[in-house]
Amino acid sequence: MDTIVWAGLLAVLVLIYQQRSRRIVLASWWVVFLLTALLLRHHITSGLGLGLTW
DSSP: OHHHHHHHHHHHHHHHHTTOOHHHHHHHHHHHHHHHHHHHHHHHHHHHHTTOOO
16 A cells, blocks of 8 residues: 555656646646545455454
8 A cells, every 4th residue: 555655646746847737736646645545444444344443
């Protein structure tokens, strides 16, 4: 999961470096954020389903 998050952030950083439009950078950042939230939700619920606690 960490690798996917870092890859998404690196992709956004590359877009910033290439001086893409602000709209594209913000849209990419939100996509990375939402995918991270979905992954986190999946991992929390699957861990709790196995009887694991915080």
